[in-house]
Amino acid sequence: MSALDLLLRGDALSRSVALVLLLMSVGSWIVILWKAWLVLRAHKDVARSVAAFWQAPSLEQGLQRLQAFDREDLVRPLVQATQTDTLGTLAGAGDKSQQLTRLLRDALHAVLIKLQAGQVLLATVGATAPFVGLLGTVWGIYHALISLSGVAQVSIDKVAAPVGEALIMTAIGLAVAIPAVLGYNVLGRYIGRIEADLEGFARDLRELLLTHGESRPLP
Numbered sequence: 001m002s003a004l005d006l007l008l009r010g011d012a013l014s015r016s017v018a019l020v021l022l023l024m025s026v027g028s029w030i031v032i033l034w035k036a037w038l039v040l041r042a043h044k045d046v047a048r049s050v051a052a053f054w055q056a057p058s059l060e061q062g063l064q065r066l067q068a069f070d071r072e073d074l075v076r077p078l079v080q081a082t083q084t085d086t087l088g089t090l091a092g093a094g095d096k097s098q099q100l101t102r103l104l105r106d107a108l109h110a111v112l113i114k115l116q117a118g119q120v121l122l123a124t125v126g127a128t129a130p131f132v133g134l135l136g137t138v139w140g141i142y143h144a145l146i147s148l149s150g151v152a153q154v155s156i157d158k159v160a161a162p163v164g165e166a167l168i169m170t171a172i173g174l175a176v177a178i179p180a181v182l183g184y185n186v187l188g189r190y191i192g193r194i195e196a197d198l199e200g201f202a203r204d205l206r207e208l209l210l211t212h213g214e215s216r217p218l219p
Contacts, residue, residue, distance in 0.1 A: 017136035017169060021129060025176045028125045031118040032183035039190045042072045042115065046197050049075040053201075074111050074194070078202050081107035082209055100209055104202045111198060115191050119184060126181035133173015140166025 049069040056062035059079070066076040081103040 013139055014136055014169075017132055017139070018172070020132055021136075021169075021172050021176050024125045024129050024132070024180075028122055028176070028180040028183065031121050032179065032187070035118050035183070035187050038072060039115075039187055039194070042074055042194055043190055045069055045071050046074055046194055046201075050197065050201050053079070072114075074115070074198060075201065077107045077111055078104060078198065078205060082205065097206075097210060100206045104206055108198060108202050112195055115194060119188065119191070122180045122184035122187070126177050126184055129177035129180065130170070130173045133170045133176070136169030136173070137166045140169060 049066050052065040052069050053062040053075065056065050063076065063079055066079065070076045082100060084103055
């Protein structure tokens with residue numbers, strides 16, 4: 001008995017559970033493939049972008065170099081944020097250190113949100129897919145037992161077959177959850193490294209601008 005046969009023989013709830021698991025699987029694999037491509041590019045680009053920026057003779061030339069290396073646009077927003085003109089606003093009311101801290105923090109948060117996109121979906125699928133599959137199994141076992149209640153003689157063969165068919169939903173739930181959990185953990189480690197590199201760059205950039213006073217709007 002295949003999962004397709006079980007689905008065709010199931011009722012509305014069984015088919016709904018199968019559809020939810022299918023959507024979870026498709027969504028998680030789309031996120032895994034997309035995030036893997038993005039994170040691998042970002043992991044290389046951030047290192048090259050930071051190195052290229054610090055080798056530039058000026059802030060303006062550093063920004064120009066980032067256009068060639070920062071393909072995912074993760075480092076450049078941090079530098080551009082320091083060039084924001086805050087004169088005449090509450091953001092510019094504090095001293096220079098406070099202004100830079102606020103600008104870099106906001107820019108860093110926006111970049112990290114971009115990096116973290118899709119992680120919530122993977123975590124949700126990994127945590128809920130086994131229980132969704134278990135719901136389908138319980139419902140299938142319930143209907144199997146109901147169908148056997150009117151049988152005069154119940155043998156182990158008559159019980160094992162429908163129960164085994166119902167357990168397929170649990171296996172499907174685990175098959176959906178395991179890639180999502182692995183993708184979340186592996187991608188999370190790479191994202192954590194990128195976040196650490198970006199936070200270090202933001203801290204070094206803040207110290208540079210406080211020391212040399214190069215934080216000014218670009219022409």
